[in-house]
Amino acid sequence: MSSITDEHNNDAAHHDAGHHQPAKGFKRWLFTTNHKDIGSLYLIFSLTMFLIGGAMAMVIRAELFQPGLQLVDPHFFNQMTTVHGLIMVFGAVMPAFTGLANWMVPLMIGAPDMALPRMNNWSFWILPFAFLILLASLFMPGGGPAFGWTFYAPLSTTYSNDNTALFVFAVHIMGISSIMGAINVVVTIVNMRAPGMTWMKLPLFVWTWLITAFLLIAVMPVLAGAVTMVLTDKYFATSFFDAAGGGDPVMFQHIFWFFGHPEVYIMILPAFGIISTIVPTFSRKKLFGYASMVYATSSIALLSFIVWAHHMFTTGMPVAAELFFMYATMLISVPTGVKVFNWVATMWRGSISFEVPMLFSIAFIVLFTLGGFSGLMLAITPADFQYHDTYFVVAHFHYVLVTGAVFSIMAGAYYWLPKWTGNMFNITLAKWHFWLSLVSVNVLFFPMHFVGLAGMPRRIPDYALQFADFNAIISIGGFAFGLSQLLFVVVVYKCAKGGDKVPAKVWDGAEGLEWEVPSPAPYHTFDTPPEIK
Amino acid sequence: MNQNYEKYYVPDQSPWPIVGAVAMFLIAVGAALTVMQASEEGGNGHYILYGGIAILLYMLFSWFKNVIEESHQGLYSAQMDRSFRQGMSWFIFSEVMFFMAFFGALFYARMISVPWLGGAGNNAMTNEVLWPTFEAVWPLVTTPAGDTTQAMGWLGLPLINTVILLISSVTLHFAHVAMENNKRGPLKVFLGATILLGVVFLGLQVEEYIHAYQDLGLTLDSGVYGNTFFLLTGFHGMHVTLGTIILLVVFFRILKGHFSPKKHFAFQAAAWYWHFVDVVWLCLFVFVYVL
Numbered sequence: 001m002s003s004i005t006d007e008h009n010n011d012a013a014h015h016d017a018g019h020h021q022p023a024k025g026f027k028r029w030l031f032t033t034n035h036k037d038i039g040s041l042y043l044i045f046s047l048t049m050f051l052i053g054g055a056m057a058m059v060i061r062a063e064l065f066q067p068g069l070q071l072v073d074p075h076f077f078n079q080m081t082t083v084h085g086l087i088m089v090f091g092a093v094m095p096a097f098t099g100l101a102n103w104m105v106p107l108m109i110g111a112p113d114m115a116l117p118r119m120n121n122w123s124f125w126i127l128p129f130a131f132l133i134l135l136a137s138l139f140m141p142g143g144g145p146a147f148g149w150t151f152y153a154p155l156s157t158t159y160s161n162d163n164t165a166l167f168v169f170a171v172h173i174m175g176i177s178s179i180m181g182a183i184n185v186v187v188t189i190v191n192m193r194a195p196g197m198t199w200m201k202l203p204l205f206v207w208t209w210l211i212t213a214f215l216l217i218a219v220m221p222v223l224a225g226a227v228t229m230v231l232t233d234k235y236f237a238t239s240f241f242d243a244a245g246g247g248d249p250v251m252f253q254h255i256f257w258f259f260g261h262p263e264v265y266i267m268i269l270p271a272f273g274i275i276s277t278i279v280p281t282f283s284r285k286k287l288f289g290y291a292s293m294v295y296a297t298s299s300i301a302l303l304s305f306i307v308w309a310h311h312m313f314t315t316g317m318p319v320a321a322e323l324f325f326m327y328a329t330m331l332i333s334v335p336t337g338v339k340v341f342n343w344v345a346t347m348w349r350g351s352i353s354f355e356v357p358m359l360f361s362i363a364f365i366v367l368f369t370l371g372g373f374s375g376l377m378l379a380i381t382p383a384d385f386q387y388h389d390t391y392f393v394v395a396h397f398h399y400v401l402v403t404g405a406v407f408s409i410m411a412g413a414y415y416w417l418p419k420w421t422g423n424m425f426n427i428t429l430a431k432w433h434f435w436l437s438l439v440s441v442n443v444l445f446f447p448m449h450f451v452g453l454a455g456m457p458r459r460i461p462d463y464a465l466q467f468a469d470f471n472a473i474i475s476i477g478g479f480a481f482g483l484s485q486l487l488f489v490v491v492v493y494k495c496a497k498g499g500d501k502v503p504a505k506v507w508d509g510a511e512g513l514e515w516e517v518p519s520p521a522p523y524h525t526f527d528t529p530p531e532i533k
Numbered sequence: 534m535n536q537n538y539e540k541y542y543v544p545d546q547s548p549w550p551i552v553g554a555v556a557m558f559l560i561a562v563g564a565a566l567t568v569m570q571a572s573e574e575g576g577n578g579h580y581i582l583y584g585g586i587a588i589l590l591y592m593l594f595s596w597f598k599n600v601i602e603e604s605h606q607g608l609y610s611a612q613m614d615r616s617f618r619q620g621m622s623w624f625i626f627s628e629v630m631f632f633m634a635f636f637g638a639l640f641y642a643r644m645i646s647v648p649w650l651g652g653a654g655n656n657a658m659t660n661e662v663l664w665p666t667f668e669a670v671w672p673l674v675t676t677p678a679g680d681t682t683q684a685m686g687w688l689g690l691p692l693i694n695t696v697i698l699l700i701s702s703v704t705l706h707f708a709h710v711a712m713e714n715n716k717r718g719p720l721k722v723f724l725g726a727t728i729l730l731g732v733v734f735l736g737l738q739v740e741e742y743i744h745a746y747q748d749l750g751l752t753l754d755s756g757v758y759g760n761t762f763f764l765l766t767g768f769h770g771m772h773v774t775l776g777t778i779i780l781l782v783v784f785f786r787i788l789k790g791h792f793s794p795k796k797h798f799a800f801q802a803a804a805w806y807w808h809f810v811d812v813v814w815l816c817l818f819v820f821v822y823v824l
């Protein structure tokens with residue numbers, strides 16, 4: 001994609017000499033303005049949240065192991081499903097992508113750092129506080145949010161507990177963090193590309209993040225508006241979502257999903273970027289259809305603004321609206337299909353090798369596509385009347401989010417971990433992590449399709465007896481998947497501590513500026529921009 | 534290599550972001566507790582809120598102080614300047630989307646939920662079963678539940694306020710022209726006039742709220758008309774307040790001799806923000822008051 005001059009190669013190896021080094025101790029992390037430090041903070045925070053949110057999923061699966069109510073009371077079960085969703089979306093997946101962007105975007109475009117380094121620190125450090133508030137509310141009298149991560153009115157207004165204000169302000173902070181982070185990414189990409197790094201030479205990870213950041217800036221404020229209206233409806237007697245005052249609970253869903261649908265793509269577009277980076281490396285071929293990837297990503301982003309009501313087919317919208325949202329939704333499968341075909345075509349007749357990042361990428365392509373197909377089924381309005389609010393939906397979005405987004409994050413982490421630490425990770429353990437995850441994740445989520453189609457409703461702590469066998473299997477898959485992730489923690493920890501030293505270019509088929517700097521990447525890179533030929 | 538490249542300034546470690554994070558934490562907790570304790574006696578949440586705001590102000594003051602010093606030391610390149618400009622533009626875009634949520638609620642209530650409650654479309658039975666006496670009109674002066682209020686007219690205070698904001702945009706533009714021509718006298722006069730108009734606008738807005746509450750019985754909780762009216766004008770008012778404070782800071786900086794005809798990003802950012810607030814008001818005036 002891009003090569004840089006030999007002159008700079010020498011420069012990159014030596015230019016760190018005499019430069020100021022990271023501060024010592026805790027201050028380094030609190031006061032840092034360094035994109036690599038902040039990227040690491042985001043990634044560590046995300047992994048922590050992934051484990052906490054995962055623990056909540058274990059509570060859910062333990063309760064659902066058998067029919068009947070045995071371990072937790074239903075109100076606590078509701079808090080678990082709600083906070084599990086909120087943590088995984090806002091605490092695990094989004095910060096992981098932001099962390100990868102922080103680490104990799106400046107390296108990939110040849111920038112010395114993010115455009116606004118101090119604000120970058122602020123974007124990160126408000127995030128742990130937001131989740132502190134959210135998690136603390138679980139331990140308060142009345143408990144935490146229990147209305148689902150989508151906080152539909154009137155569940156979040158008339159029927160929610162007194163602690164809802166804490167949820168509202170926690171979400172406000174998460175939104176502010178995302179907006180500031182996204183502004184930083186956009187400005188960095190637009191303004192700080194090295195000379196010669198023209199738009200159509202940008203690595204795809206950078207492209208997808210540019211478009212993701214645009215989506216974030218466009219829709220996070222709408223989420224802020226939605227939680228604000230929930231706050232005033234609950235505490236100040238407004239009636240935005242109350243028909244008695246001329247409002248409408250369905251209006252909440254429109255506003256929420258106007259944010260929520262682009263949000264879904266916020267969690268998958270960077271994943272597309274990661275996969276588009278890794279697949280060519282291990283196929284030893286250039287990415288097939290680079291330009292069409294860029295256009296497909298843009299199309300998906302634009303379409304994401306006009307499909308939101310496919311989450312609401314059963315709310316009694318006029319038929320014309322149902323049809324519009326059905327067709328618009330199906331249209332999205334065209335650019336998404338382009339992407340999948342491009343990845344497969346990239347692998348076609350390549351000299352493929354199956355390193356750990358590639359394993360996760362191939363699993364991503366297959367399983368994400370499966371999640372895409374169940375999405376297509378859900379997009380069909382009359383069919384959705386059957387699937388709506390069942391475990392089929394749960395199966396669908398866990399395929400796109402776990403085997404989609406999370407697998408891509410794992411792939412990216414394994415791909416760049418040697419670049420970050422300078423050490424190769426323990427390949428045997430990593431392969432165990434992959435195979436155990438791959439098998440258990442399918443044991444976990446695949447049977448959900450069946451119980452869903454048979455009518456098992458989501459978000460309910462009990463179920464009819466005929467679902468018992470499948471649910472026991474699902475729970476076993478869940479525990480296995482949860483335990484397998486502890487292996488990932490071990491791999492990352494060991495890799496950070498030491499391991500076989502790696503050269504600048506860790507993977508022999510890899511391309512891009514990040515492989516021109518030494519491993520581990522020096523604290524400051526590209527103080528003077530490289531020239532892209 | 535490219536010899537004429539100006540180094541992009543990457544600031545050293547800074548304590549202000551983490552101070553700001555603590556401030557935001559206190560503000561969020563304080564605001565939430567204040568809201569949750571509103572019906573109780575002797576809540577203490579608002580002390581946490583005020584503490585958070587105080588720390589935030591201290592943080593902003595110190596952070597901007599650093600930035601201004603760095604700027605005066607000539608550390609900022611033209612590329613850095615572009616980063617600031619683009620960052621501010623995207624921030625304003627995010628603000629536009631925030632207002633979009635509330636305008637969306639207004640349009641939805643007006644075009645969909647209120648007519649449907651009145652039986653429009655195929656909703657005859659909605660009206661018949663729920664509130665058979667309800668008639669869909671906008672402004673919604675009688676809610677389905679039967680609460681009544683009066684609508685705010687657009688003549689009088691709102692019209693005067695519109696004129697005031699429009700004039701303030703013009704005066705601010707003249708201030709910018711004066712800045713570019715290095716005419717510091719007219720610059721101070723026009724900027725001062727803009728700030729004054731902002732303050733007058735806010736005063737009249739308070740007057741209008743008093744009128745709404747005391748004479749019209751139009752309150753925050755009087756149905757979706759009152760809800761959208763107060764949230765839209767209220768958030769706009771908060772933005773005018775913030776814009777006025779920003780312009781005031783810029784004014785004091787001009788008195789201290791800051792800015793040059795070529796380099797005055799802070800002034801320009803403040804001006805963009807002010808024009809944005811102005812455009813929001815125009816939309817408000819049309820959709821909330823006139824139509």
